[in-house]
Amino acid sequence: MLKPKVAIVMGSQSDWPTMRLAAETLENLEVEYEARIVSAHRTPERMVDFATNAKAEGVKVIIAGAGGAAHLPGMIAAMTTLPVFGVPVRSKALNGMDSLYSIVQMPGGVPVGTLAIGEPGAINAALLAASVLALSNDELDERLELYRARQTASVPQFPSDTE
Ligand code: RP5
Numbered sequence: 001m002l003k004p005k006v007a008i009v010m011g012s013q014s015d016w017p018t019m020r021l022a023a024e025t026l027e028n029l030e031v032e033y034e035a036r037i038v039s040a041h042r043t044p045e046r047m048v049d050f051a052t053n054a055k056a057e058g059v060k061v062i063i064a065g066a067g068g069a070a071h072l073p074g075m076i077a078a079m080t081t082l083p084v085f086g087v088p089v090r091s092k093a094l095n096g097m098d099s100l101y102s103i104v105q106m107p108g109g110v111p112v113g114t115l116a117i118g119e120p121g122a123i124n125a126a127l128l129a130a131s132v133l134a135l136s137n138d139e140l141d142e143r144l145e146l147y148r149a150r151q152t153a154s155v156p157q158f159p160s161d162t163e
Contacts, residue, residue, distance in 0.1 A: 003057045004032035006129045009050065009076070011039045011066035015089045019065045021119050022087065025126035029143050031133060038064075040071040047072065051079035061129040064112075065122060067091040070102035073112045083132055085125040086112040 006026055010019045019035065026033045038047045054062060062080070064073035065087035073086030088099035096117035104114040113128065115121030127144070134141035 003054075003059050004034045005058065005060040005133055006031055006033040006063065006126075007050075007054060007059045007061075008033055008035040008063045008065070009038040009072065010035070010064070010089070011037070011041070011070065011072050013037060015065050015067060018089050018119055018122050019063075019087065021122040022063050022065070022126040022129075025123050026130065029126075029130050029140065029147065031126075031130050031140065038072065038076075040066070040075045041069070047075060048079065051076040054080055055082050061085070061132050063087065063122075063125045063129055065089050065125075066103070067096065067099045068093070068102070070099040073103050073114075074106055074110065077106070077110050077112045083129075084112050085128055086114045087121040087125050088114070088117045090118040 008019055008022050023033060023035055038050050040047050059082060062076060062082050062084045064076050064084055066072040067089030068091045070088060073084055077084040086103040088096050088103050090096035091099050100117050103112055106112050115125045130140060130144055134144050
């Protein structure tokens with residue numbers, strides 16, 4: 001059976017409060033996704049199985065979130081040519097700087113599109129995934145245009161003293 005076109009994977013249940021923002025963003029854009037826990041360290045065989053089969057199963061974009069020694073996005077990217085967007089989850093010890101550095105500095109040849117640390121990164125990973133899919137989906141492209149238009153309309157022209 002074909003999987004949804006976007007796969008959201010994360011290293012731990014503890015990443016879900018962050019990665020849920022990616023899921024919610026995709027839901028708002030009516031993009032089907034599947035979210036699952038795949039750990040590079042604790043479930044390496046699950047990771048290999050996921051990364052090596054994703055393309056054949058119909059996945060078009062992978063969003064991978066992890067924190068700390070965050071090898072997950074890079075390891076997945078090593079095993080597939082699908083676009084991989086990495087979300088550095090904010091860690092307790094180093095506030096996500098470790099996650100960011102673990103994901104962003106891939107050697108030339110194995111790309112991971114690295115997003116911002118934490119929730120903004122999760123939201124933007126979903127928007128990027130939607131942008132990729134919208135290249136061949138006009139209706140989704142219109143929903144993305146609408147998302148941007150609403151965002152623009154929500155910004156007041158002048159600051160207010162009342163929050
Ligand atoms: C990483 O270790 C996960 O991506 C998570 O961000 C971090 C901590 O995991 P837990 O100890 O909370 O399961 O693999």
